[in-house]
Amino acid sequence: MEDYKFLFKVVLVGNxxxxxxxxxxxxxxxxxxxxxxxxxxxxxxxxTVEVENEKVxxxxxxxxxxxxxxxxxxxxxxxxxxxxxxxxxxxxxTFDCLPDWLREIEEYASNKVLRILVGNKIDREDREIPTHxxxxxxxxxxxxxxxxxxxxxxxVERLFMEIAAELMEVSENILFKSILLLW
Amino acid sequence: MQRGPYxxxxxxxxxxxxxxxxxxxxxxxxxxxxxxxxxxxxTVRGASRCVLKPKSTEEVSAILKYCNTRRLAVVPQSxxxxxxxxxxxxxxxxxxxxxxxxxxxxxxxxxxxxxxxAGCVLENLENxxxxxxxxxxxxxxAKGSCLIGGCVSTNAGGLRxxxxxxxxxxxxGVEAVKANGDVVDALNTLKKNNTGYHLKHLFxxxxxxxxxxTKVVIxxxxxPKAVHLAFLGLASFDKVLKTYHxxxxxxxxxxxxxxxxxxxxxxxxxxxxxxxxxLTSYENGHEFYMLIETSGSHLAHDEEKLSSFVxxxxxxxxxxxxxxxxETAKINNIWGLRERISEGVLRDGYVFKYDISLxxxxxxxxxxxxxxxxxxxRIIRISGYGHLGDGNIHVQVSIPEYYVxxxxxxxxxxxxxxxxxxxxxxAEHGIGFKKTKYLHMSxxxxxxxxxxxxxKLMDPNGILNPYKVLMPVTTELQS
Ligand SMILES: Cc1cc2nc3c(=O)[nH]c(=O)nc-3n(C[C@H](O)[C@H](O)[C@H](O)COP(=O)(O)OP(=O)(O)OC[C@H]3O[C@@H](n4cnc5c(N)ncnc54)[C@H](O)[C@@H]3O)c2cc1C
Ligand SMILES: Nc1nc2c(ncn2[C@@H]2O[C@H](COP(=O)(O)OP(=O)(O)O)[C@@H](O)[C@H]2O)c(=O)[nH]1
Ligand SMILES: [Mg+2]
Numbered sequence: 001m002e003d004y005k006f007l008f009k010v011v012l013v014g015n016x017x018x019x020x021x022x023x024x025x026x027x028x029x030x031x032x033x034x035x036x037x038x039x040x041x042x043x044x045x046x047x048t049v050e051v052e053n054e055k056v057x058x059x060x061x062x063x064x065x066x067x068x069x070x071x072x073x074x075x076x077x078x079x080x081x082x083x084x085x086x087x088x089x090x091x092x093x094t095f096d097c098l099p100d101w102l103r104e105i106e107e108y109a110s111n112k113v114l115r116i117l118v119g120n121k122i123d124r125e126d127r128e129i130p131t132h133x134x135x136x137x138x139x140x141x142x143x144x145x146x147x148x149x150x151x152x153x154x155x156v157e158r159l160f161m162e163i164a165a166e167l168m169e170v171s172e173n174i175l176f177k178s179i180l181l182l183w
Numbered sequence: 184m185q186r187g188p189y190x191x192x193x194x195x196x197x198x199x200x201x202x203x204x205x206x207x208x209x210x211x212x213x214x215x216x217x218x219x220x221x222x223x224x225x226t227v228r229g230a231s232r233c234v235l236k237p238k239s240t241e242e243v244s245a246i247l248k249y250c251n252t253r254r255l256a257v258v259p260q261s262x263x264x265x266x267x268x269x270x271x272x273x274x275x276x277x278x279x280x281x282x283x284x285x286x287x288x289x290x291x292x293x294x295x296x297x298x299x300x301a302g303c304v305l306e307n308l309e310n311x312x313x314x315x316x317x318x319x320x321x322x323x324x325a326k327g328s329c330l331i332g333g334c335v336s337t338n339a340g341g342l343r344x345x346x347x348x349x350x351x352x353x354x355x356g357v358e359a360v361k362a363n364g365d366v367v368d369a370l371n372t373l374k375k376n377n378t379g380y381h382l383k384h385l386f387x388x389x390x391x392x393x394x395x396x397t398k399v400v401i402x403x404x405x406x407p408k409a410v411h412l413a414f415l416g417l418a419s420f421d422k423v424l425k426t427y428h429x430x431x432x433x434x435x436x437x438x439x440x441x442x443x444x445x446x447x448x449x450x451x452x453x454x455x456x457x458x459x460x461x462l463t464s465y466e467n468g469h470e471f472y473m474l475i476e477t478s479g480s481h482l483a484h485d486e487e488k489l490s491s492f493v494x495x496x497x498x499x500x501x502x503x504x505x506x507x508x509x510e511t512a513k514i515n516n517i518w519g520l521r522e523r524i525s526e527g528v529l530r531d532g533y534v535f536k537y538d539i540s541l542x543x544x545x546x547x548x549x550x551x552x553x554x555x556x557x558x559x560x561r562i563i564r565i566s567g568y569g570h571l572g573d574g575n576i577h578v579q580v581s582i583p584e585y586y587v588x589x590x591x592x593x594x595x596x597x598x599x600x601x602x603x604x605x606x607x608x609x610a611e612h613g614i615g616f617k618k619t620k621y622l623h624m625s626x627x628x629x630x631x632x633x634x635x636x637x638x639k640l641m642d643p644n645g646i647l648n649p650y651k652v653l654m655p656v657t658t659e660l661q662s
Contacts, residue, residue, distance in 0.1 A: 007498055021463075028464055041412075041508025042490075045464040046497055059497050064508075075483070075490040 004048060004055035008167045010160070011061040011076055013101055014086035015094040019120040022150035023086065024062045027160050032151050042076055049164050056164045077108035082116065082163045089119040089147065092128045095137075102141060114166060115143040118159065123149040186274045187649045189256040192233050196253060200235055203245055208283060210234035219278045222271050223264050223325075224529055224536070227616060229272030231258075236283045240358060240366055240397040246279060247395065247646075248364025256646050259391035261302065261333025264325035266525075266536060267615025269390045270333070273650040281332050284397060287311060295403045296355065296372050301332025301396045308401075317403040320353040324522035332396045338388030340611035342522075345572035346439040346478065347404060350387050357383045358398035362642035372400050385637070390613050391648040393641045407439070407478035409485045412514045413493060415505035416462045416469030420445075420547040422501045423471050427571055429501070430475050433492040437485050440476035441572035442521055445550065448568035448579075451527040452520045461517060464504045473502075473571070474521050482509070524568055524579075531563045531581035535593055540575050540607035549600060550578055557592055575610040598624050614652045622652070 012020040021043070025033050028047045043062040048055055061076050077083070085101055087094040098117075105115065117138040119129060131147060138145035144162075148155040200209050210216055211233055220229040237243045250257050256276040263270050272278060284302035291297070292315045299308065305326040309319045321334060323341035333339075335357065338350050347353060356371035369382050386396050417423050423443050430438055449472050452458045460468060479485040489507060496502045508514060528534050541549060550567040557565065561582050569576040578597070582589055598608045602624040609618050609625065623631060631653075638645070638653055649655055 009494065025464070029466065033463070041461075041506045041510070041513055043462070043464070043504070043506045044493060044497060045504035046500075057498075059494065075487040078487075079491075079494065 004057040006054065006056040006164075006168050006171065007059065008056065008081040008164065009059045009061065009079055010082045010084065010163060011063065011080040012084045012086060013063050013105070014084075014118075015088075015097050016064065018086045018088040018091070018094050019150045020062055020084075020086050023084075023118070023120060023148065023156055023159070024060055026150045026153055026156045028060070030153075032153075047160075049161060051161065051165050051168055054168065056168060058160065058164060077105065077113075078110065080109060080113055081167050082114040083109055084116045084118055084159070084163075085143070086118045086120050087129070087134075088121050089129050089134070090121055090124040090126045095129045095134070098137065114163065114170070115141075116159070116163065117141075117143045117145050119145075119147040121149060121151070122147045122154060123152045184273065184650060187256060187645065187655050188254070189276075189646065189649070190254045191275060192255060192277065196249075196255065197233065199249060200233070200246070203242060203249075204235060204237065208236035208238065210236075216278075219260060219263065219280065220271055222266075222268050224266065224525075224534060226533075227268035227271050227273075229258075230275050231272040231278050232275060234278040234280055236280045238283045240284075240360065243279070243284075243360045243395055243397050244364045244366055246364075247360050247362055250277065250646055251363045251644055254644055254646065256649050258648050258651075259332075259336070259395045261330035261336070262304070262325065262328040264329045265333065265337060265615060266538065266612045267609070267617045269337070269613055269615030269648070269651050271616070273616060276649065279395065281330055281395075284332075285330075288398070290315060290317075291372070292317065294372070294374075295405065297401045297403050298370065298372065298398065299331065299401070300398055301330065301335070303331050305329050305331055305334060312403055313406060316406050318406045320347040320402060320404055321350065324525060331399055331401070335387055335396050335399055336389065336391050337613045338611070340570065340573065340575065342440050342442070342518075342570070344570065344611075345441060351384055353402045354383060354387055354399055355402050356400035357386050357396050359386045359394040359396045361394045362644065362647050366397075367394065370398060370400055374402065385641070388613065390615060390652050392638060392652050393647065395647075408480045409478070409482040409509065410439075410511075410514060411477045411485055411489050411507065411509045412517055413473075413475045413489055413505055413507045414461055414517045414520075415473045415475065415493075415496070416465060416503045417471040417473060417501065418503055419470060423473060423547075423571065424543060425499075425501045426473055426475075426496055429496055429499075430492060433495065434475070434477055434488055437477040437479035437488065438475070438572070439478040440474065442474040442569065443571040444472045444474075444521060444524065444568035445547075445566050446470050446472075447564045447566035448524050449520060450564070451524050451531075451566075455527040455530040456523055458520055458523070460520075461506050462504055469503055472520075474517065476514075521568070525577070528564070528579050528581055532583035533581065533585040535580040535582075535590065537578040537597055537601075537608075538569075538575070538610050538612040539578065539597075539601045540573075540610040541601065541604055542606065543574065545604040545606070546571070546574065546576055549576065549597070549604075552600060553578065553580065553593070553597065556596070557589070559589060559592075561586065561589065570611075573610070595621065595624075601625075616651050619650065619652060619654060
C-alpha cells in the first residue's frame with residue numbers, strides 16, 4: 001500500500017455541461033477530452049498530490065448534473081471534505097441554478113465542508129457572467145472563488161492544489177487543537 | 184460418433200404428427216429446419232428433417248408415446264441458447280420445440296409463486312412479474328430468447344444466483360412427460376413439502392435426458408425497491424478478490440451480483456460491439472473490471488452502504504476508479520457491457536468456451552496457464568470473465584476459424600487442469616453434447632453408475648436426447 005498522510009474526499013457538483021468532468025480529467029490526466037459521453041453515474045477516482053512534502057490523496061467524485069433531482073445525493077455529500085460547485089461563465093442558467101445547489105448542499109453536506117465556487121470556461125468569448133458577479137455570490141455564501149478553463153488548463157491545477165493545502169491545514173489545526181485539549 | 188439404434192422417420196410418422204399438430208406446427212422443410220439444427224454460437228450442426236411444436240402437455244405426451252413405441256429419437260429444444268450443444272440434434276433426431284407452450288397459468292402475488300408453461304420466454308416472465316412487484320429468481324444474458332423450461336433443464340445459474348440461489352431451490356414444482364408419454368404431475372406450489380421423494384430435482388439440470396418439462400412452478404422474490412450498480416476498474420486479480428471480500432462484508436444482505444471481467448473480455452464489448460467504457464480516468468483502461476449490484480428495500484440506506492464501500496475500497500487502494508448509479512437506463516447500459524460479451528466474442532471467429540467452477544485461489548490462474556501454454560499467433564484472445572461471487576469463470580479462447588490443433592492443445596488439458604484444482608468442468612451450462620466425454624472429470628464413477636440406472640429406468644429405449652450428458656448405452660435396435 002502506498003503511504004500517504006492525508007486523505008480527502010472532493011465532490012464536484014453543478015449543472016450538466018458546465019465542465020466538471022473536463023476539470024477532473026484535466027487535473028487527473030492532464031488532458032482535455034475531445035467530446036465524450038455525459039457522465040453515467042457518479043464517477044470516482046484517486047489522485048495523489050504533494051503539498052509541502054506531504055503526500056495527499058484526493059478522492060474525487062464527479063457527479064452527473066442531470067441527476068441532481070434524483071436520488072443519489074446524500075451519501076456522497078455527507079462524507080465530503082470539499083465541495084466544488086461549478087457553473088459555466090458563458091451560460092446564465094447554470095449560474096441561476098446555484099441557489100438550488102446550495103440548498104441541497106446545506107441539506108446533505110456536513111457544515112464543516114470546504115465550499116468552492118468555480119466559474120469554468122473562461123477561454124470562451126461569449127461570457128455572460130462577469131467575474132465580480134461570481135465573486136460576490138461566493139462571498140455572500142462563504143465560499144472560495146476561482147475561475148477556470150479546463151480547455152486551456154487555466155487554474156485547474158491551482159484549484160485542486162489549493163483545496164488540498166487548505167484541507168491539510170484545517171486538519172492539522174484540528175490535530176493541533178486536540179493535542180492542546182489533551183494538555 | 185455413431186448413430187444410435189433408432190428408426191428413421193417415415194412418411195407414416197410425418198402423417199401421424201401432421202394429424203396430431205396440423206401443418207403449422209410441424210416443420211419438415213429443410214431450410215426451415217436449419218435454425219433448429221444449429222446452436223447459438225454455430226459450433227454444432229444436426230441434420231433433423233422434422234421439428235414439432237406441441238401446444239399442450241397432452242400433445243407432448245402423445246408425441247413421446249408415439250416416438251417411444253416407434254424408437255424415434257427426439258431432442259427437446261427451448262430457446263436454443265444452450266452453450267454445450269445439448270439442444271440440437273446430433274444426427275436426425277426429431278426436434279421438439281417448446282416455443283408454443285407459452286402460457287402463464289397462475290400468479291400468486293402474496294406467496295410469490297408463479298405457475299407457467301415451460302415455453303415462456305424468461306424476459307416475458309420477468310416483465311409480467313414486474314407488474315405485480317415480483318421478480319424472477321434468475322437472470323441471464325440470454326433472457327430475451329431462453330425459455331424457462333430450458334433454464335430449468337440446464338439448472339441455469341446466471342447473474343442472480345449469488346443472492347437467490349439456484350433453481351433446485353427456486354423451482355417449487357414441475358410437470359414433466361416421461362419417455363413413454365406418462366405425465367408426472369409434481370406441480371407443488373408449497374414452500375415446504377417434505378413428503379416422499381423430491382422428484383422435481385430429476386428434471387432440473389438433466390438436460391432433457393430424463394423427461395420433457397412442460398410446466399413449472401417458480402418461487403419469485405419481491406422486486407427490490409432500490410437497485411444500485413457499481414462498476415469498478417482494478418489493477419490485478421488479487422485486488423479483485425480483495426474487493427469481493429470487502430463487498431461481502433460491507434454489502435452483505437443487499438449484495439445481489441458480483442461479476443468480474445478481465446481487460447480482453449471487456450474489449451469484446453468495446454471493440455467488437457462498439458460500446459462505451461464508462462470509466463475514462465485511465466487512458467488505457469484497467470486490467471480488471473467488476474460489476475457489483477445491490478438490491479434492497481431502502482434507497483438511501485443502500486446508497487450509503489455502497490458509497491461507503493467504494494470509499495473504503497478506494498482508500499485501501501484496491502480499486503483504481505469506478506462509477507456508481509441507480510438509474511435504470513444506466514444500470515442496463517453497464518450490465519450490457521457484461522452481458523453482451525458472449526455475443527460479441529463471436530465476431531472474432533470461432534470461440535472455445537469453458538464454463539468452470541474453481542476455488543478462488545486458482546480462479547484466474549486458469550487463464551494465465553492457458554496463455555502460457557498456447558503461444559500461438561492465430562489466437563485472438565484468451566480471456567476470462569464470470570460470476571466471481573459464485574466461483575464461476577467463463578474462459579473464452581477465440582481464433583479466426585476452427586483449427587483442430589488448437590482444439591487439441593486446449594482439450595482435454597483444460598478439463599484435467601480444472602479437475603486437478605478440484606473445480607467443476609461445467610459450472611452452469613451443463614454437459615450437453617460437447618462435454619459428455621469429460622463427465623467423469625467432475626463426477627465419480629459411482630455417481631455415473633447411478634445416472635445410468637436412472638436413465639434406464641426413465642427412458643429404457645434411450646430416445647430422449649441421445650448422445651447428451653451420458654454416452655449412449657444401447658447400440659442395438661430392439662423391436
Ligand atoms: C448470451 C448468453 C448468456 C448466457 N448466460 C448464461 C448464464 O449466465 N448462466 C447459465 O447458466 N447459462 C447461460 N447461458 C446458457 C443458456 O442460456 C442457458 O443454459 C439456458 O438455460 C438455456 O435455455 P434455452 O431455453 O435456450 O434452452 P435450450 O438451449 O433450448 O436447451 C438447453 C438444454 O435443455 C434441454 N431442454 C430444453 N427445454 C427442455 C424441456 N422443456 N424439457 C426438457 N429438456 C429441455 C435441451 O435439450 C438442452 O439439452 C447463456 C447463453 C447465452 C447465449
Ligand atoms: N470552451 C470550453 N469548453 C469546455 C470547458 N470545459 C468543458 N467544456 C465543454 O463543455 C462540455 C461539457 O463538459 P463536461 O465536462 O462533460 O461537463 P459536465 O457535465 O459538467 O461533466 C463539453 O463539450 C466540453 O468540451 C472549458 O474550460 N472551456
Ligand atoms: Mg460529467
